Amino acid sequence: MNKEIFRDEKLKASYIRCRHSSGLTILLYPMEGFSTAYALFGTNYGSVDTCFRKAGEKDFTTVPAGIAHYLEHKLFESEDGDAFRLFAATGADANAYTSFDRTCYLFSCTSNFDQSLKALLTFVQHPYFTDQTVQKEQGIIAQEIRMYQDSPGWRVLFELLGCLYENSPVKIDIAGTEESIAQITPELLYTCYNTFYNPANMVLAIAGNFDPDEALQIIEANLVERASVQIERSPYQERKEALCPRADLTMDVALPQFYLGFKQCPAETEADFLRQQFELEILHELLIGSTSACYEKLLRAGIINSTFGTEVFSGRGFLVSLFGGESEQPEAVQQALCEEIDRVKQEGIDREDFLACKNAIYGRMLRTLHDVEDAATALLGAEMSGLGLFESIGLLAAVTPEDVTRRLQTDFDTACMALSVIHPRG
Amino acid sequence: MRPFPHQYTQIGDAVTFGTIPMERFQSSLLAVSLIVPLSRETVTENALVSLILGKSTRDYPTYRLFSRKLGLLYGAVAGTSIQKLGDEESITFAASVIDNSLALGGEDLLLESANLLLSMIFHPLIEDGAFAPETFAIQKKYLADSIRAEINEKRRYAINQTLRLMLGDEPAGLPMYGFLEDLEKLTPESAAKAYERILKTCRVEIIHVGTGDAETVRPLFEKAFGGQFIAGRTPCDRPQPRKISAGATVKTAQDDFEVVQSKLCIGYRADIQPDSPMLNPMRMMTAILGGTPTSKLFLNVREKQSLCYYCGANLDRTKGVILIDSGVRPDNVEKAKAAIFAEVEAMKQGNFTDEDMRFALLSLQNTFRSVEESPFSVESYYRAQKVFGIQETPEDQCVKLAAVTREDIVRAANMMELDTVYLLNGTAQGEEDEADE
Structure with missing residues (x-):
């Protein structure tokens, strides 16, 4: 096993990265003084990966929406029962989640680390799907989809994504739709599992209170060797501009909720993409975040309230500048933001504001290194985005006011903008 | 320790x-x-x-x-x-x-x-x-x-x-x-x-x-x-914990909303305060009933019968309230209610295994041992201790939990009095509902 140690004296942190012969990347970050260990076993596979082929295959395979999330549910079930029982016996707290471009299985424990790690490796690597178990899950997942349909915060996001994206599955609920999940069969689950749960497409990150050598022994003894698979994901043809400028919906909410989004063009290389995200995050804050004059003005005019926030919404193949919250006048927010973009393009950015925004992001990244759960999550995330964690932090430290100014000139085209609003009933 | x-x-x-x-x-x-x-x-x-x-x-x-x-x-x-x-x-x-x-x-x-x-x-x-x-x-x-x-x-x-x-x-x-x-x-x-x-x-x-x-x-x-940092200061005393008495009859209420999933909440009351000797038995009881992914409500009501998307139980030690909350398809509400009551009854009868107890203990201990993993959870844990006049480390709580017996848990279950059944009734059912029948 190829083993490297990454150390950063300034950040007071170091971690071990191993490349296992199976292709799996293992990240180990022991942390002194903590009681818990947190392990995250993830595959670089999420709801947007619905059209793909393996190296050597001629045609792309297209599958119904929602399989990544469906697999997450089904992997907890084995021939001998429920994986939660394995963890119940060790006392670990186990869970899993699926995002647009990632699926992760995890546990957090304060004792019996060895048994829990073995359980995690076992259940993720041993799929068991039958017609009967797949069918049973459809009821549970349909309920989950409905629950999200009742959530205004979730709906307002997907209404916006529907305005921005034409073909990318990012516009579809991560869990799929009731129609799409009805098409899921054990065969489809195995097809996706055998493609994306290949060790070469996976990362195991462990942080906190554990012994790295012991962890490596357990991993070595429990990894299933599989022939390495190379995956090609079909890119989605997306026009640069938004499809439609606006969506409106009515629900039981107290105040209108809105999202304003600019569809951005993700930079080509991994480092450029990450740099772009840092620059956008700083820009969002400078334009209309709580340190900006624009935010103060809108707040004092009663147009926004403290729920207002900004986000860089990003993943494999998609990138959106998001602005949202509650407001009775979402159009006024849109207008103020557009005017502010024009003004800052003309007048440039304030250097002290820039420093405050950059320091804030820097401080937040440093904190993750000293929190067990956040550290494992950040390590896995950085690795999957193709860069190491310390390298990512270094990229942020290098961002200059000039970079951010340049970004503003290129990335905020009003033709790529859309607004979605949820209105109160009645 | x-x-x-x-x-x-x-x-x-x-x-x-x-x-x-x-x-x-x-x-x-x-x-x-x-x-x-x-x-x-x-x-x-x-x-x-x-x-x-x-x-x-x-x-x-x-x-x-x-x-x-x-x-x-x-x-x-x-x-x-x-x-x-x-x-x-x-x-x-x-x-x-x-x-x-x-x-x-x-x-x-x-x-x-x-x-x-x-x-x-x-x-x-x-x-x-x-x-x-x-x-x-x-x-x-x-x-x-x-x-x-x-x-x-x-x-x-x-x-x-x-x-x-x-x-x-x-x-x-x-x-x-x-x-x-x-x-x-x-x-x-x-x-x-x-x-x-x-x-x-x-x-x-x-x-x-x-x-x-x-x-x-x-x-x-x-x-x-230091000193009188504000004129006329008369700090309040810590109030004595007390039981909030139950009503004579079970309260029921329902609200209609145009949503697709109904929410069923069932509230029980018990004479529990932060310093009650029965607190840890009640914690064990709640965990076995509905506090973990191997709990009775999760396994039987959600997994086996697919009646709810979520179904769990929570204890609020400061109010003496045990609350069961679930997300249910509107046409399954009565079935879900019956299934939840059956699980509560099973607890009162002592119908749970030694394994259920072991799993609940491990899960609760894991939670307490995770308190000292972030400055915010440390602060809020010890602040609550101070306000309630208790001096116990998370590890002390683990020791007390381990001493809880099966009889204690049955006794805790029998302290629960049904107080309120509330339904947020989802009325937005349409064509999709028939589709998966």
């Missing part, structure tokens, strides 16, 4: 200072909690005052300047929060910064954070006996919006409705953000008066958690809180 990690020092009249050094976080948290009684008359103004104080001070009078200060302190997390603790509430001013050694420019971040906190508490935006009108208006509107926003998330709304039915106007049952009709009456002057009342009557708990030498900032707090 590890000893209690810290001592409290009295630094003023009903003002204590405690420090819990923990190198591992490489950050520090300073929290000043003003503890006051909960009452219908004061809950709304306390919430408003807390909001106003958390976003600005005379030294940083606008949101922009306040936020910029936090940014320059490497993303310091500073602000106020309110939390209900039994019949009292705590208005907490907190500031967290990364360790001084990580700052790029050699700044003394701990000292800066202490000064910022004291500025929030002692330099509020008050002039001539009134809060700055613009800031007051913004926060008043925001609080009104927050109170109204309760209906946005139906799960939370259903739980709150159930608690309102169960607790009525009991202090512990008051909504943390207060009441719209009371909010309307507040003015910049009355809010400033309310803050004066809070400072006069509160007990003050100051805690430092994490890195940095607390001794370098303690003198600042001693100076600010």
